[in-house]
Amino acid sequence: MIVLNHISKVYSNGTVALQDMNLAIAQSQFVSLVGPSGCGKSTVLRLVAGLSKKSSGTIEWGVNREVKKLAYVFQDPTLLPWANVTENVRLPLKLAKMSQRATAKRVQEAIELVGLSGFERSYPRELSGGMKMRVSIARALVTQPNVLLMDEPFGALDEITRSKLNSDLLNLWQQQRWTVMFVTHNIYEAVYLSNRVIVMAARPGRAIADIAIEAPYPRTEAFRTSSLYNKYCREVSEQLSVVSDRLYV
Structure with a gap:
């Protein structure tokens, strides 16, 4: 559905927000982007939505422009x-x-x-x-829409409300089968929702890990306490730890 090829974004002040960002998302996948603040997660969404212009690279669509419907x-x-x-x-x-x-x-x-x-x-x-x-x-x-872009929509909510909306969003996604790109800082949220979790490096932003969450849907509260869920949360956390270590080298 969406393919990002060697995307770079350099702002007018010289800040390199993205460098050689590559990502392919299949139709109806739920893909979350995680990474440290300032790594370009929201920038990726804005570029896909056409709200900002890329400095280099291409964004390819698996549908005709006439049937491409995005919501943000x-x-x-x-x-x-x-x-x-x-x-x-x-x-x-x-x-x-x-x-x-x-x-x-x-x-x-x-x-x-x-x-x-x-x-x-x-x-x-x-x-x-x-x-x-x-x-x-x-x-x-x-x-x-057939593509739903979500930029930390639940970040300001309390955990109980956030958990409820996570479950409701998954139910809607299973009914509607949108292609979803979801930005979050919350590892547990990303693992619970997604088919794939993309871990991004600190600026300049780029994808450094692509973790498939091979757990069946529908996902219930039982999944949140399962060993499989903990395994994937640990894996994403370890990749983010690598990113954090690099920040201070």
Whole structure:
């Protein structure tokens, strides 16, 4: 679905954010990027989304431009404070100049998918942090994407809420079969969610390990306490330790 070939990104101030970044992601895979702060994880997502320009290399797509539909979920829900849940979810369709009548069913379906039925008329100030992030995810889903880019969407949430949203996201992914690129600093989250965990080196960012998480779906709470889960968490942690050691050499 997505192939990054020798991608480099150098900012105008001379900072080399990415250097020779290579990554191939198959259709419907759930791939997490982990690594130290500043290693270019978010930069990779922005380049894939077309929100930033690469300095060199190529990004190839396994689908025609006409059927390539991306949605981006940011670290912050970025909801309009004066708009209720329905209006916030409808926003990308409104910007696409689609009528309210034509999109009403699609908006309601997205709200139901993320478990917010009954909160359609609520405003952001009336929602918890987890509920706000659900609105942000629904706003992405309403565009009916085939590629979902998620930049630390659960990083600011408490562990209980984060764990619940992890499970809900996996359930949605199994239903919708998007191709997902997910940025996180949390090893346990990455292993729980992913088919593959990509470990990135400190700046200049590049992939230094590609760990396949060969555990079946659906993944339940039992997986979180299994020896297999602990094995993969240890493996990712060891690769990150190598990266950390290099920071101080």
